[in-house]
Amino acid sequence: MRLRVEADLQYRLPKPADVLLAIEAAPTLEQKLLDDRLRVNSLGALRTVQGDDGIGRRTWVRANGELIASYQGTFLIEREPEPLLGLPVTPHHELPADVIPYLWPSRFCQSDVFVSFVEREFAGLEGGALIAAMASWIHDHIDYRIGSSHEKTSAVDTFLARSGVCRDYAHVMAALTRAAGIPARLVSTYAWQLKPEDFHAVVDVWLDGRWRLVDASGLASTEGLVRIAVGRDATDIAFMTVFGRADFVSQVVHVSRLDEASIRG
The missing domain is CATH 3.10.620.30 (C8orf32 fold)
Known part of the structure; x- marks a missing residue:
C-alpha cells in the first residue's frame, strides 16, 4: 500500500535551545521512499545524523522563540501480515x-x-x-x-x-x-x-x-x-528531544492511504 504521512509540530521556546528531531520516516527494504520533505525554522543550518542501527535519521535544530517543524512523506509499504506462531528463536x-x-x-x-x-x-x-x-x-x-x-x-x-x-x-x-x-x-x-x-x-x-x-x-x-x-x-x-525548555502549542499527525479509493472501486 502507498501511505502518505504528515506531521506538523509547533512549540514555544523561552530561551535558545538545541533540539533533536526524529520525525522523518526511514527508507527500508519493506518501506520504499517515494518522496518526502522536512521544513524547519532554525537559527542556523540544519544538521542531520544517522539513526540507531542505520534506521532513518535525526536532525539537529537550533531554535528560539517559536519552533515550527513540518514533514510530509510518501512511502510504498510492502509488508504482508505474517503469523508469529512457528517462528523459531535465533540462538x-x-x-x-x-x-x-x-x-x-x-x-x-x-x-x-x-x-x-x-x-x-x-x-x-x-x-x-x-x-x-x-x-x-x-x-x-x-x-x-x-x-x-x-x-x-x-x-x-x-x-x-x-x-x-x-x-x-x-x-x-x-x-x-x-x-x-x-x-x-x-x-x-x-x-x-x-x-x-x-x-x-x-x-x-x-x-x-x-x-x-x-x-x-x-x-x-x-x-x-x-x-x-x-x-x-x-x-x-523520541520524536523531539529538547536540550532546554519547550512549551507545547500544537501538534498534528496524519496518515492516509493513497491507493485506498482505487482498491474500494
Missing part, C-alpha cells in the same frame, strides 16, 4: 553484533525484573508462540488510558498500574521479550488508521533471523506502520 551465539544489545535491560525496560514472571506465566512456550502469548497478555491486562503515564513511566510502573499508552505497552512488551532471552527494540512509527492519530510506539522482536513488528496495544495493524526510528526504549525514539 544467542548466532545473533548479529548490532542485535545483541537488545537482549539487555535499559532505563525504561527493566527486563531483569520480569524473568521469574515470564518463566512462570508463559511456561512451555517458545519462539513466536511465546511472543504472541506475551502480546495477548499485555493487551488483556493493561488498559489504554491517555494521561495515565508520563515521560518517566517505566515498564515496571506500567505493569503495576495496569494502564498506559502505546509507549507503555511497548516498554512492557520489550521488557518481557528480553526477559525471555529474545532481542527486542522499540520502534517509533506513523500508523495508518490509528485513533487518535499521533506518533505510535511498537516493538521489533528478533525471530528467525530478522526483526518482526509487534503491537501489543492492538491499535494498529503492522502492515500499515511506517518506521521512523528504533532504539532501546522511548529515550532513543
